[in-house]
Amino acid sequence: MKTITRNYITNMISKENPPCDRISAGEIVAFETYDCFTNQFLPEEATFENVVRLPGNPATGPLYIEGALPGDMLKIDILDIEMGPVGIVMLGPGSGSEKEEFSRKVLRRVPVKGGYAYFNDKVKIPVRPMIGVIGVAPAGDGISTITPMDHGGNMDCTQVKKGASLYLPVFAEGALLSMGDFHAIMGDGEVEDCGLEIEGRAIVRVSVVRNKNCVSYPMIETEDKLITIASREAVEEAWRAAARQMYDFLKEKVGMDYEEAGMLLTMTGDLAICQTVNPMKTVRMELPRHITQSYGFDSISVE
Structure with a gap:
């Protein structure tokens, strides 16, 4: 190593x-x-x-x-x-x-x-x-x-x-x-x-x-969460961007329609502020992975 x-x-x-x-x-x-x-x-x-x-x-x-x-x-x-x-x-x-x-x-x-x-x-x-x-x-x-x-x-x-x-x-x-x-x-x-x-x-x-799941912003997979991350000049801009990224990912990569994505996000999704002190503020959007797995999507790295 x-x-x-x-x-x-x-x-x-x-x-x-x-x-x-x-x-x-x-x-x-x-x-x-x-x-x-x-x-x-x-x-x-x-x-x-x-x-x-x-x-x-x-x-x-x-x-x-x-x-x-x-x-x-x-x-x-x-x-x-x-x-x-x-x-x-x-x-x-x-x-x-x-x-x-x-x-x-x-x-x-x-x-x-x-x-x-x-x-x-x-x-x-x-x-x-x-x-x-x-x-x-x-x-x-x-x-x-x-x-x-x-x-x-x-x-x-x-x-x-x-x-x-x-x-x-x-x-x-x-x-x-x-x-x-x-x-x-x-x-x-x-x-x-x-x-x-x-x-x-x-x-x-x-x-x-290198697959169709690649996106142009950071994401995280933990044992139980799928997470999008956005950094913008203001916290409100960042949370809106993180939520939009999750919406788009669920539609384009997981195969949900916007209505289902919105209902599932408002019931089970969590917005969390990562930091408020840097030149760009960072917010993440979290969704339980069991939801995307129910749609047949296991991981970003698996096409």
């Missing part, structure tokens, strides 16, 4: 980035990542006053996948997410839903061990590790690792977790996959600028999907 180390990081996802390595479709590979602060705040003496932050979320990569071409999708099976021993949570002016309330930036180092984040001597929180930034090269100009769009990027979606399969549309030859910005735990919405930011190592299987 190849390992993509933290020697190869970028803060711009672009087709101009030279690949740091190549794999064949279907291979398993490990990505080692910094936290979103490039580990600058892990030392006890580090503060916002004495550290000059490096730009962007450092994403490890890019990785070239042999045979991936524009119009395909990458299927990224997340086999495991390993975390470092300490996470960082911060808040302060300039970002988050209550940014006016905080006069200065503050941070806390939170120990992570035995499946829990120990916030203080009163509160320990079960971890739910996830990948915040994961994306492929967009078709046009490069996009900052802070910004999510249809190529993926900084979606901060809690469902990008162990056991899930993330599908990303391919816009450039080789796809050029990068990832980083892991969280030990994060609430849906990410209302105050960040989750529990942590360094880590993800083990993934990367395959190429």
